[in-house]
Amino acid sequence: MAEPTDVAAKPPLPGGLYLVATPIGNAADLTLRALATLAEVDAIACEDTRVTAKLLAIHGITRSLVPYHEHNETRMAPRLIERIAFGERIALVSDAGTPLVSDPGYRLVTQAIAAGVRVVPIPGASAVLTALAVSGLPTHRFLFEGFLPMRSVARRRILERLKSIPATLVFFEAPHRLAVALADLAEVLGPRPAVIARELTKLFEEVTRGTLADLAAQQQAAEPPKGEVTIVVGPPLAELEPLSEAEVDDLILAALDEQAPSQAAATVATATGLPRQRIYARTLTIAGRRA
Numbered sequence: 462m463a464e465p466t467d468v469a470a471k472p473p474l475p476g477g478l479y480l481v482a483t484p485i486g487n488a489a490d491l492t493l494r495a496l497a498t499l500a501e502v503d504a505i506a507c508e509d510t511r512v513t514a515k516l517l518a519i520h521g522i523t524r525s526l527v528p529y530h531e532h533n534e535t536r537m538a539p540r541l542i543e544r545i546a547f548g549e550r551i552a553l554v555s556d557a558g559t560p561l562v563s564d565p566g567y568r569l570v571t572q573a574i575a576a577g578v579r580v581v582p583i584p585g586a587s588a589v590l591t592a593l594a595v596s597g598l599p600t601h602r603f604l605f606e607g608f609l610p611m612r613s614v615a616r617r618r619i620l621e622r623l624k625s626i627p628a629t630l631v632f633f634e635a636p637h638r639l640a641v642a643l644a645d646l647a648e649v650l651g652p653r654p655a656v657i658a659r660e661l662t663k664l665f666e667e668v669t670r671g672t673l674a675d676l677a678a679q680q681q682a683a684e685p686p687k688g689e690v691t692i693v694v695g696p697p698l699a700e701l702e703p704l705s706e707a708e709v710d711d712l713i714l715a716a717l718d719e720q721a722p723s724q725a726a727a728t729v730a731t732a733t734g735l736p737r738q739r740i741y742a743r744t745l746t747i748a749g750r751r752a
Contacts (some may be wrong), residue, residue: 462471470642472497472503474501474550475503475506475550475579476497476529476545476547476548476549476550476578476579476644477545477550477551477580477581478512478541478545478551478552478569478570478573478579478580478581479498479502479550479552479553479561479576479579479580479581479583480552480553480560480561480566480570480580480581480582480583481495481499481552481553481554481585481650481678482495482499482504482554482558482559482560482583482584482585482586482587483495483513483554483555483556483557483558483586484516484557484585484586484662485509485557485558485587485588485591485661485662485689486557486601486660486661486662486663486666486689487521487662487663488516488519490586490662491585491586491670492583492584492585494583494646495583495585496520496522497578498552498583498679499517499520499524499554500502500524500575501550502524502528502550502551502552503524503525503544503549503550503551503640504524504526504544504549504550504551504552504631505517505526505527505530505551505552505553505554506527506529506537506541506551506552506553506569507524507527507553507554507556508528508530508554508555508556508565509528509530509556510528510663512556512557512704513525513526513554513556520580520654525543527551529541529553529565529566529569530565530711531705532567534568535568535571536563536701536738537569537574538569538572538659539566540574541569542569542576542578545573545576545578545579546578552568552583552655553566555588556585557586557588557689558586558589559584559585559586559587559589561610562587562588562589562605562716563607563633563634571685582583586662588639588658588661588689588691589631589691591658591661591662592631592656592693593631593660593693594660595656595657595658595668595672596629596656596658596668596669596693597670598629598654598655598656598693598694598695598696599628599629599695599696600629600695602627602628602629603626603628603629603630603631603632604623604625604626604629604630604631605632606631606632607632607633608632608633608634608635609634609642609645609663611638613641613645614616616642616643616645617648617649619634620645620646620649620650623650624650624697625697626651627664627696627697628696629693629694629695629696630650630693630694630696631638631648631691631692631693631694632691632692632693632694633689633690633691633692634690634691634692634706635690635740636685636686636687636688636690639657639680639686639692640680640681640683640685640686642676642692643657643673643676643677643680645654646668646673646677646692646694647672647674647676650672650673650694651698652672652673652674653672653673653694653695653696653697653698654670654671654672654694654695654700654714654733655670655671655672655673655676655693655694655695656668656669656670656692656693656694656743657669657676657690657692658690658691658692658693659686659689659690659691660687660688660689661689661691663688665688668684670728673694677734685732688690702717704733704735709729709733709735709740709743710743710747712729712733713714713725713729713743713747714727714729714747716744717744717747717748717751720746722741722744722745723741723744725748726741726743726744727745730746
């Protein structure tokens with residue numbers, strides 16, 4: 462009689478470079494595949510060993526950590542490729558989100574490809590996609606620009622190049638520069654609907670919607686926010702597909718579930734770019750029917 466086999470057994474992880482996405486805030490957002498990969502690799506290359514060690518400790522994983530960041534990647538990339546060429550399994554993680562997205566790693570991946578070693582994506586959290594999905598703005602075509610330049614002149618020069626692109630725009634921004642960045646966005650891009658997504662997936666997650674001008678004015682009057690900030694800006698208004706009356710009514714109904722009629726009308730008008738007076742009149746009609 463044949464001995465039973467262990468159906469749960471799996472082959473060992475092959476040698477290669479594993480690009481592992483880590484949570485952007487909530488530690489529970491690490492995928493099962495990412496957990497299994499991090500638990501099995503020979504070493505983990507990471508931006509800040511303290512940040513990665515904390516994440517691993519939460520999930521009960523102990524692994525060798527290798528610092529890999531913008532200041533040492535020229536020196537470290539060849540060393541890691543050499544280790545992989547000898548059969549080791551190396552994971553690359555950033556402090557939060559998907560590696561290479563506004564984070565180090567491009568040099569390492571291109572050298573790995575050139576060396577003919579295995580490169581494996583382990584997908585997961587991304588602040589870009591999370592903010593885009595929750596924004597309520599068009600998602601079928603978008604451009605991620607990363608961080609805008611710190612100086613206003615350079616920032617405006619970049620925005621002038623971007624303003625005619627028929628796509629939703631996504632930016633990262635430092636909290637202390639948010640107000641001035643929004644002011645330049647409003648000045649160059651005009652009255653587009655936009656979203657500020659802050660502390661995504663964390664306890665104090667906040668998503669603020671409005672026109673660029675409205676958001677800029679709000680930030681000018683407020684203290685700089687805390688935490689990571691992602692800005693999502695709708696495409697040029699001419700590119701927005703017109704909504705049917707039924708679609709507008711659905712947006713109004715959803716807003717009325719949480720807001721008073723005047724605020725619901727303002728929210729829908731901002732999100733759609735439709736005239737406020739028209740939306741307000743329709744909102745009053747719908748609210749009257751529900752009364």
